Amino acid sequence: MSTILDRLAELMESRKLANGGDPATSYVSKLYAKGDDAILKKIGEEATETVMAAKDARVSGEADKVLYEVADLWFHTLVLLAQFDLKPQQVLDELARREGVSGIEEKNSRKD
Numbered sequence: 140m141s142t143i144l145d146r147l148a149e150l151m152e153s154r155k156l157a158n159g160g161d162p163a164t165s166y167v168s169k170l171y172a173k174g175d176d177a178i179l180k181k182i183g184e185e186a187t188e189t190v191m192a193a194k195d196a197r198v199s200g201e202a203d204k205v206l207y208e209v210a211d212l213w214f215h216t217l218v219l220l221a222q223f224d225l226k227p228q229q230v231l232d233e234l235a236r237r238e239g240v241s242g243i244e245e246k247n248s249r250k251d
């Protein structure tokens with residue numbers, strides 16, 4: 140069964156200009172037409188908006204905005220992954236590979 144991440148990854152492929160994506164009708168195709176810098180700029184913006192939403196949520200007590208900003212951030216990282224012909228499953232596999240390895244232990248092992 141395909142997950143939303145798999146479906147979005149397929150959609151990213153279909154939105155590439157080489158696959159017929161149309162920047163006039165598709166936000167994703169428009170990003171691909173603009174290239175790496177436009178995609179990276181959006182990721183930077185969405186990361187900053189996530190930070191600001193989290194700071195605001197500590198004051199207002201409303202965490203919903205954090206959720207929306209993280210969704211925007213994840214979405215734009217999916218655009219980036221497809222730009223490099225990478226799949227969300229590869230990120231999930233990497234997280235699975237790290238499962239159970241303490242971040243502190245991993246960091247210390249790098250110093251050896």
Ligand SMILES: N=c1c2ncn([C@@H]3O[C@H](COP(=O)(O)OP(=O)(O)OP(=O)(O)O)[C@@H](O)[C@H]3O)c2ncn1[C@@H]1O[C@H](COP(=O)(O)O)[C@@H](O)[C@H]1O
Nearest residue numbers: 147150154164165166167168169181184185210211214215
């Ligand atoms: N999940 C999303 C999604 N999340 C966020 N966004 C867009 O990401 C942008 C976020 O930018 P901002 O919050 O900074 O808002 P903005 O000021 O309007 O953005 P800019 O003008 O700076 O680009 C908005 O244009 C959102 O509409 C998304 N656009 C598309 N999708 C998915 O991608 C599919 C294909 O979209 P198209 O390629 O446009 O057909 C859609 O059916 C959805 O499933």
